[in-house]
Structure formats: C-alpha cells, structure tokens
Amino acid sequence: MPKTRILEVQHWPAAGTIMRLKLYVLILLITCGDSFASYFHRASNELQITEDAYGNWLRKMGSLNHSVFEEAKNQFTPCKKIKVHKNPRLGDYTTVRKAINAIPIINNCRVIISVSAGTYKEKIEIPATMAYVSLEGAGAGETIIQWNDTAEEKGPNGQPLGTYASATFAVNAPYFIAKDITFKNKAPAPPSGALGKQAAALRISADTAAFIGCRFIGAQDTLYDHKGRHYFRDCYIQGSVDFIFGDGLSLYENCHLRAKTKSYGALTAQKRESMLEETGFSFVNCKVTGSGALYLGRAWGSFSRVVFAYTYMDKIITPRGWYNWGDKNREMTVFYAQFKCSGPGANFGGRVSWSRELTQQEAKPFISLSFIDGREWLANL
Template structure:
C-alpha cells in the first residue's frame, strides 16, 4: 500500500481539522489521572477488582449469544457515532459485542474503558472506514491522552478499519507534537487488516499482549512505541518525513516479558530511520523475515544517548532481506540471530497467542 493512497483523507483532515473542538478536560479524570504514572497505577487497580471477568469466564461466555450494533453516518444503523455505540455496551460486559462501522470518516475521539471487555470494532475496509482526531501531547498535556482511540479493555479486536491522528508532521525541534492514533493498554487484543496513520508516536503499544496481523502502520518518529508484548505479522511499516526511528520499546527490566516482534513485514517509505531507539534500558525488538528498503541507517539502532544501555537492550534480525537489511554495518551490540535464538519469536507463542487469539477473532487463520 502506497502512502499516496491516503492522500485524499489527509486533505480532508487538513480542511476539517479547524472545525474540531477539544475534548473536555474531564476525560483525563475518567481515565484515572493526568499523568502516565497515575494512569498505570489506576489501570493496575481496576484490573484487580472482582468486577473484571477472568480468561476462563470469557472462554465460556463466547458460547453465549452475542450482540451486534451498527454505526452509520447516514443514519441507517443503531447509532451515527461510534462512541455512542461503545457507551451502550453494559458495564462489566462479559459477552461478545460486535460494532459494525459502515464506510465514512468518523471525526470523534474514542475511549473503550476497562469495564467494557469483549468488544470487536469492524469496519468495511481500511480505505473506506476511518476514525480521525487531532490531539497532541501539548494540547492535552499528555501523550497517552492524545490518542484518537484509546483501548483499556481486555479481549478487544479491530478489523478492517483505519485510525488516524491528523496532526501535521512536527517541525524539527518542536516539542509536544506526539499525536497518537491508537493507544492499546488492554490485554489480549487483536488488530486485523487495520491502518494506523500519524507522524510522531502513531501507535502507542503501551502494555499487554497484542497481535497485529496484515496491518498498515505509518509514521516518522518513534511511531511504534511502548512496553507491550506484541507480535506484528505481515504488516507494512511506512516511513514518512521527518524520519527518525521506527520503534521506541520501553522494557525496563531484564525480567520483563515485553518486546516487539516483527515477522514477515515490509518497511518502506522515505527518509533515513533507525529500526529502533532504546527508550527503555532493556528495550527488546526483533525483526524476522522482513523486507527493508534502503531507508534503514546502516547501524540500525540507537542507544537513546546512553551508552550504558548498549549492554542491556536486545535488538536483533533474522533472515531479513532488501537493500536496508544488511547487518555488516549494524551496531556491535545488536544481534544477527541464529536459528535457535530466533525460535522464540517465530510463532504466536511469543504472546501466548494460541490460547486467546482464536477466541478474540474466531476463524482467523493463524
């Protein structure tokens, strides 16, 4: 998929963005705080409450009747707003809810709270159904609050839909211009055939186990970032100016199981980028069987300005190809993986996905 495919939508965004009003400040309180530290503490707390369903309950509940809700801007469905459809899902939901979103550009900021698990958001194709907003870290005083869609629920799925943060490319040296298209903080989430479009900080893979399959991810600076434990399979990663780094994984300890794995992906675009920067001291990112255009810097990886991280990060490649995939010029502290070293990253086992991915999207060919 070429970047130019999204040109008409970007033009619409530029024209209509002036009409958008800011999200109320009360949103921060609903999400558990105004700082990321407060938010993570709140998220950990809410997940320990007895009202939250456990995995075994979900495995049983999927056999129960599901609910289908249709969203259509033209008024032929149950709602004209995706958020209103989400709001209609019962508190402490424990049954599958399918929200079918008809074609259109939905200018709204979406929040799926931790009390509404088992929601599937399904569009009519990522070139036909768009969710768009334009907050920045500066406009809402927080990167994680800038997301066009924020998902705190467990067992969430999105299919055939695009999520975009319409903030323009940041000027060199300007701070606070991170504009997140998706923040995913819930566990056991699947994204299939989706697109994530932005510039700096497009996809905030904050925490939890996630599976991205056949998705398109576009950005420029640290545009796949966070502390998630995620497998990206068959995805196209497209770099746009001003290019900086594809990933900024934030694993903070040697015992953490988080990390980003890119399997059978494609890296395309313009500019010159690092494969990743060491946002976390134990940052972990691996690319396997991935095609890389010549936009990759020869050294591949960057230590975030802290040489001490070079001995603790885990960065690797395995069987990658293309003009940007050569390992001869890579930093000496990255790895050209052996067959044995690559094994833990080649299947859904990395995210324990065999047990939950088929339940989140039944019928998905793994």
C-alpha cells in the same frame, strides 16, 4: 560493584557476553585497583551462569506456557450486534461513541460493532471494564476514525494532555478486536526536534487485543503499544518518529511499516525496563518502506527488546540500525536483533556491535504465536 551489574546481560548470546563481560571486568580492575580484585573470581564463575540463563530463557520462551500473564479465555460468539451508519435509517447509531455507550459498562460477552464506510471525527476511549468489544469496518480504506490532538493540547483541567491522552482511539479493556478500519491522528507532522507534538492514533493499554487488516496513520508516536499482549496482522502503520512505541508484548505479522519523514526517524521505541519483564516487539514477514533515514529502534527502556524476522527493509534503514537513546549503558542490556531479513536496508554488516543476527534456535521464540501466548486467545481469528 553489585552482582546485578553482571547478571543484567543474561539475554546476550554467549559469545558476545564473554567478550563484553571480560572487558567490563578488566576496566573495573584498572580503575578501581586492588579493592575490586576480590570480585574477579566471582565474575569469571558467573560467566557460565550467564550462558546457562540465556539458554534456559530460550527454552522457556519456546514453550507454550512461558508467560507471566494469567491464562486468557477469549469469547468469540457474539451476544449483541450494533450497526453504525451515517444515515440514521440504516443503522442503530450514527457515531461510534454512541454505539460504545450502548454497551454495559461492565461487559462480559462479545459485542460486535459494525461501522459502515465514512470518516468519523471522534475521540474515543473504551473503559477497562468493557471487555470483549469488536469493531469491524467496511474496509481500512473506507472506515476511518480520526481526531487531531497532540501532547501539548490542553485537556479539561487546563493541563497538557500528554502523549497518553493524545490518542484518537484508546482501549483499556481486554479482549478487544478491530478489523478493517483506520485509526488516524490528523495532527501535522512536526519539524525535527519539536516538543509536545506527540500525536497517537491509537493507544492500547489492555491485555489480549488483536488488530486485523487495520491502518494506523500519524506522524510522531502513531501507535502507542502501551502494555499487554497484542497481535497485529496485515496492518499498515505510518509515522515518522517512534511510530510504534510502548512496553507491550506484541507480534506484528505481515504488516507494512511506512516511514514518512524528511530527516531522521525511528520505527520503534520499546520501553522494557527490567530483565524480569516479558515484553518486546517482534516483526515477522513485514515490510519497511518510506522516506528519510530510519532507525529500526531507539532504546526508550534500558532493556528494550525488538526483533525483525523475515522482513523486507528498504534502503531508508540507516546502516547502524539502532540508537541507544544517548545512553551507552543501554547497549549492554538491550536485545535488538534480526533474522533472515532481506532488502537493501537489511545488511547486517554495518549494524551497531550491540545488535545481533540470530540463529534459527535463537529466533524460534519470537516468530510464532507462542511469543504472545496466542494459541490461548487467538484461536478463532
């Protein structure tokens, strides 16, 4: 048995690690016989390595310089302002797409696009070189960008779009900021188990993006938190299945997460695939409400990582809380946790044995802007 199978559990709290790892080794001794006995002494020695690694990781994540990402240098002073208004006499452009097309394809300074009240039926993608774009609505209930693509819709090449390209609004450039605006996918909510019905309202595939006072409305796969460091504050996110998903390193603060399903649903599907990835979702001072029966998360990635802290959970949360994606091996490597949550759905007593209630010290790395290096690039927001 390769050593990596033992070291994979380095993010477990120490007590859980010892019990599970000893049992794991014992089973292998029984099933593999004497040929495995030589590994036993090594496994016992590495229990201390596991505990030390977890402690070191906590200290690292609690520091201000923990990230493998490059240093972020944001720009907030605008070099250009653009106004979008339905009435051509009151703005520079009548559509959001035209406003974005007016920005240089290689952009190096902050451009603010102010979008007046109205519903803009547009599908938009910001290219990777168009950094420092701000999109500011007249209020999340007033300014809406919507489309209705699903994963099974045919694209220009005649092939299905897939979840990635289903997004109403997609961002591929760093330092994007959105304020007071709604991103919506109008595709109807699919029946349970339906295929090809993923319909993203927004996909964020770039580093250092912030969303303040925004709404994300959809059903299956509403918010594709694809990759990069992201910050969501005072946002409303609605969906049914995996409605916050991806492999981002993201902090959700003071957000309302609302399930809209008549059967089982899942709030998150985080896709961390390796212990070396510094990704995960952290929800702090949030609120979870809605309908149906909701898992807090499903283990899309083998090392999926999600934490809820100081969050109110309505009775819709299923007692077990988490789902292993049908793969028991993931129970050994995921990091699913709560810290001082409240409400009828927050009772930790019925949770799966492979989730945990954090201590103050264990929760510390997840509950501040340092989780996403936010002090570097969010100073003026």
